Amino acid sequence: MSKPTLATIALSGCEGCHVSLLDSHEGLLDVLALVDLVHSPFSGEAEIPSQVDVVMVEGAIANEEDRRRAEAARKAATIVVAVGSCAVLGGIGGLRNLSRLSDVKKAAFGADSKSSRLPVLEDRVRPVSDVILVDMSVPGCAPETGQIVEALLAAVNNTPYNPPRRNLCDECHREKRAMLEHSQEFVSDGVFALMELETIDPVICLLEQGVLCMGPMTREGCGAKCTAANVPCRGCAGPSRLEFEQGGKTIDALAAVLPAGALMYMEDLIGTGYRFSLPVSVFPTIFDHEGGDDV
Ligand code: SF4
Numbered sequence: 001m002s003k004p005t006l007a008t009i010a011l012s013g014c015e016g017c018h019v020s021l022l023d024s025h026e027g028l029l030d031v032l033a034l035v036d037l038v039h040s041p042f043s044g045e046a047e048i049p050s051q052v053d054v055v056m057v058e059g060a061i062a063n064e065e066d067r068r069r070a071e072a073a074r075k076a077a078t079i080v081v082a083v084g085s086c087a088v089l090g091g092i093g094g095l096r097n098l099s100r101l102s103d104v105k106k107a108a109f110g111a112d113s114k115s116s117r118l119p120v121l122e123d124r125v126r127p128v129s130d131v132i133l134v135d136m137s138v139p140g141c142a143p144e145t146g147q148i149v150e151a152l153l154a155a156v157n158n159t160p161y162n163p164p165r166r167n168l169c170d171e172c173h174r175e176k177r178a179m180l181e182h183s184q185e186f187v188s189d190g191v192f193a194l195m196e197l198e199t200i201d202p203v204i205c206l207l208e209q210g211v212l213c214m215g216p217m218t219r220e221g222c223g224a225k226c227t228a229a230n231v232p233c234r235g236c237a238g239p240s241r242l243e244f245e246q247g248g249k250t251i252d253a254l255a256a257v258l259p260a261g262a263l264m265y266m267e268d269l270i271g272t273g274y275r276f277s278l279p280v281s282v283f284p285t286i287f288d289h290e291g292g293d294d295v
């Protein structure tokens with residue numbers, strides 16, 4: 001009996017999600033034992049076959065070619081798996097939605113911004129699910145290798161895939177003390193960069209030490225690997241399924257732990273709270289580009 005076919009494509013992103021898949025090392029053999037890999041960014045052919053069982057899509061929809069390739073993938077595939085925060089949430093490149101398209105082009109390409117050799121950019125960056133039906137989503141920048149393999153195996157075996165639902169604090173090993181106690185006192189006087197602290201307690205919650213950790217507003221699943229390494233979570237997996245607005249939740253969480261006025265000293269609250277998820281927030285409708293591209 002022939003094996004199911006798998007294709008992988010990379011839209012606007014950095015191909016780091018493909019690198020994460022390759023990082024599974026011998027785990028990749030488990031996938032390849034079950035599927036025929038018929039197309040990938042490393043295989044040389046420009047187009048995926050006209051029929052394939054599963055397509056893994058990395059990257060966001062940022063230009064017309066992304067849209068065309070995503071639509072071709074949907075037409076060809078039985079199951080589409082969006083992998084990585086670019087594909088699922090719009091990702092870090094989605095921060096360009098805060099700027100007018102004409103300004104983006106001028107900043108990136110300067111005098112060449114009107115060149116016909118440049119890709120035709122869409123008015124804003126979108127997650128893949130804005131353009132085609134997506135059957136499974138694995139956010140993360142990049143997602144953990146095991147999460148990608150688990151989703152792909154579920155897709156090729158036609159078995160249920162149960163993505164993580166809770167927030168990162170639920171799987172973080174650090175002790176939550178002040179945040180769990182009912183108190184009139186604020187947890188921290190301000191928000192500090194790691195290098196501003198003389199010592200970092202390796203046991204206590206980083207947010208309780210005044211370090212902005214995005215754990216409360218971020219989906220679990222990575223094993224809280226950053227906080228385990230004494231580094232705050234940057235929110236790369238996007239909002240948990242219980243939250244919608246990662247940035248809004250950031251403001252909400254900080255307002256709960258900081259005294260009034262302390263938030264004013266955060267330089268880039270939107271860039272911090274929406275670093276990976278701006279295109280799926282309410283902001284694209286608020287910051288609409290009146291008149292579109294005027295370059
Ligand atoms: S999600 Fe992160 S690792 Fe994956 S393509 Fe986007 S930027 Fe690269």
Ligand code: SF4
Nearest residue numbers: 169172205206213215
């Ligand atoms: S805020 Fe950060 S450090 Fe604190 S429990 Fe949550 S994930 Fe861990």
Ligand code: SF4
Nearest residue numbers: 222226233234235236
């Ligand atoms: S701890 Fe946060 S930033 Fe680090 S990998 Fe996990 S979700 Fe991403």
